[in-house]
Amino acid sequence: MTLRRPLAALAAVSLASLALAGCVAKTAESASATLNVTSTDSTCEVSAATAASGNIAFNVTNNGSEITEFYLLAEDGLQIAGEVENVAPGASRTLSLTAQPGEYFTVCKPGMVGDGVGRAAFSVTGDAVAATGDDAEQKQQAVTLYAAFVKDQVGQLVPAVDTFATAYETGDDAAARQQFSTVRASYERIEPVAEALGDLDPKIDYREVDAVAEGMDWTGFHRIEKDLWVPAADALNSDGVTPAWQNWQPSTTEQRAAFAKQLRTDIQSLYDYVHSDDFLTTLDDQGIAGISNGGISLLDEVATGKITGEEDWWSGTDLNDFAANVEGAKMAFTLVRDFADSKGETGTKLTAEIETGFADLEAALAAHGSLASGFVNYRELTDADKRELIDLINALAEPLSQLTGTILS
Template identity: 55%
Template sequence: MNLKPLLASGGAGVVLLALAGCVPNNPSSSDAAGAITVDSSADSCTVSADSATSGTLTFSVTNSGDQVTEFYLLGDDGLRIVGEVENVGPGISRDLVVQAQPGDYYTVCKPGMVGDGVGKAAFTVSGDRVELDGDLQAQVDQAATNYVAYVKDQVAQLVTGTDTFLDAYTSGDDATARSLYAITRANYERIEPVAESFGDLDPEIDFREADVAEGDEWTGWHRIEKDLFPPTAAENGGVEYTPLTQDQRTMYADKLRDNTQELYDAVHDPSYTVTIDAISNGAIGLLEEVASGKITGEEEIWSHTDLWDFQANLEGAKVAYEGVRDIALEKDPKLVDEIDQRFQTLQSTLATYGSLDSGFVYYNDLTTEQVKQLADQVNALSEPLSQLTATLVG
């Protein structure tokens, strides 16, 4: 996970409901202005309402502080992410669109995008459960079934790939571990919004060193990355990097293996499901991951394998989008055509730098002009893709 600012704003955040929600008949359940307003400052999170009626809710988030911020709608346990909008720069407003079923939730803002956040408050959704009728409901149900199957498959592959990678790492076979690092992570990067929906699981698996709050332990893929691709003193704040001991390698490997298994167990739980807005916002969230880290070289700062992650994020976004494409096509064929074309353009450009099978150019070998071209195409795709959720649930 990368928590740096986006190159361009726009789009709703990730929505992964552990509920069997359906597209609502009513177009909106927010206030008279059409949205619930959120003001995120340096030390508060002011939400204009603490309750709403079930259906499609729009939270219009404005950052009045001086740091990039995030806004979250959390489940009743205060950990599970029901919806999020990330990388809201100072003076910027962005919308989070969610389909909310009746229940208890929490709202919270996270200025600086680290720590526990500020202004955590209860939020209640009342009313009837929202259902659909006819063939459209069948399409929605099938899209959810297909996407859950995809997620389970990716996580199952991640478990076995991680085991192989960690076996090489803990045995001291660094050359093999380095060769497996980027390709193994692809399974995770394709479905990263799923992991983000399970509270602290994504931070423990995928936080970069810069993302870790003071006093917290840094674990996961990027802790091991730094040990496999050790920085020079100049790259490490002027301090010589100290390799991990064998016991430390084993400890971090065991932690990553356990967390990956926990993710597997979570998505294979019989109650695990997704909603149509979860799928579309997953696609949006994956493009946000590209824009906020991969395209800036800040995700894989030691290995420089950002383009492997970029490709996996793009593939995951495409799978999520295609799962709901036919439904969106009935509502806005022009939007679908635009998204199709921009996916194709971005994929074609990325393919000029390699593939997951053959490997990619390392990020630090790209020119400024090449990075700009990729960034421009990511932003060009993000703009129409950000409209997908509202089109589906509107």
Template identity: 40%
Template sequence: MSLTSVRVALAGVAVVCPLALAGCGGDSPPAAGGPIAVEASDEACKVARTAADAGTLTFEVTNKGSRVTEFYLYAEGDRIMGEVENIAPGLTRRLIVEVSEGGKYQTACKPGMQGNGIRGEFTVNGNSGRQVDTDAKLAEATRSYQRYVNSQADALLTKTTEFVDAVKAGKVDEAKALFPVSRTYWERIEPVAESFGDIDPKIDGREDVVEEGLEFTGFHRLEKDLWVDGLKADSPAMADRLLADVTDLVGKAKAVELTPLQLANGAKELLDEVATGKITGEEDRYSHTDLWDFKANVEGSQAAVAALRPVVQERDAALTSTLDEKFAAVNGLLERYRAGEGFKAYTELTEADIKVLAEAVDALGEPVSRVAEVVAQK
């Protein structure tokens, strides 16, 4: 099975949502206050309602196009309130998001998972109480996760500084060694980073972003310099830009106020990152350090779920046990590919290895996708 085939196979299975939980496949118009149906195609993004009252909103997104798509709800300044990725043709996924403040928002479908998306205006009316204001356990969950984000953000800044210093000093071997280490802290908290508009493509955009009219900067530009092209005259300047963008991110990440549903959605988004990038070898295509990122995404997902664990345990103890089992299975598989303090090059894995990893991520993604449902219960 080729890498592309693995990606398609995983996309075709992992995004299926349980009928009993998510009501997949329902095409009838939702009742007022119920799930908001979204019909995504290659050319359109039809949202059944373009206004809702503040509170917990549920979008039920069906992909009727020919390409894998994503769905987003944006606040002002392209701040991401919530997203669902990796929606294969013919399948449905839910986005459950808490929007406590009224105002103007935007919905967006992204056929092919590229570009700014097919956008539409969406209005939220009134204001509502936040989950963290009425549920002590959910409030503690967000505080606990924020402490985790802060610790990872600090480490990201420290290690990125070391990486940048090595690049600027022309120490290629040292920079190569620091590249996957510094990215570990980025990958653990990437959903938080993605919520701040264009910071993500600046720091983590692959060369493909050029097709979207963006400049190729950040970690992957320097990765190509180090492993393929050799350091260039502008590599030091690119390194400085990376450090400036990471510094900007760290400040914003420490100030952001997260909702419990953002934690739950972020846990699934990190597994989607594995399914759409790491499992194919596309992410770190020059260095082949994908397994470092793979492990970090899983660790970040597990940290978000761990913060919510007291709530999930109280409301669905069986789900907690399943999550523990599936996380352990993925982590156990990854340990097979250890090399010293890191991991083997992704190119050393066989197609059979990749298939087993893909199936384990699929098996983990299903219960993680149910955490938002549990957190949204009243």
């Protein structure tokens, strides 16, 4: 990374539009439904696959052997419409929300890590439910949903990093190379959270040049990356002058084991933090401005690191990080958009411009691949390709930078 941000830039990505699952007070006119969810260690059964828009209660019973969570996810599988966590074995808890029409997914997460089990399509039919209620309540719900998203992403990161680190330390470099960019996507979506925790992000995600400049031991993703992609004979370092293979030595088996262990430890520290009271207190203090500022900082990450090809210098997987940062920034915008729209014509004009900027940037990225199927190596981009992406980032960055100020006006 080329920038490290202070605590004020916390809160990166987010989850669902306020219109998505009703970050609003319940309305008397809305329908009401109660569904039963049965969670086990391997299944997640919901008593119905559809419901009418309005108030929905999911009564979640845990018949498994581990603490579980239940999520209602938006159609993209990333945005969280609602969640209930810490459902102990043998216990029941209820998720209540106001759901708008649309396509969703339900999923349970035994052990509160990984991708979850029993993911199934869920549809909400009918008319949109009018937004009512106290503005403070809506803002708090936005922060609550953001917290749920961060915990979900880090929960997926823990087992993914363990699998990746195991492949690396056992010498299965082909598997580790294949997993590298995919594992990092969850981290890139929520990176400002780690950046606010002192040296945690540097341990996890510093580039070699950053670690050397600050006199730190170089560990984390990019230290492992250098072992996985051996420098070619004609490759130059990011300074464009020094041969990349100069003084390069592959890590020993013992060193690999140490780097793998350190990465697991640091990701576990991140997991512990986002499940702590300190994290929730910080989010409450930052409020929706923190979410908005986090989205802005994620786009800054793209502009200052990814677009230059400096982030994943050894592997050339920068576009994967680029796309994950953009996803995080877009979800932050989605969560706070309604607050900007409520400011009248100025707000609606701004959000329309931001929405167009995201659409144009996503379309340009799609020409080079996707997070699901992978992107081309960054070195394959032409100067014209890079210029197009830079122009689109700049076109989006300007209105996005005005988002927090508009929300707080």
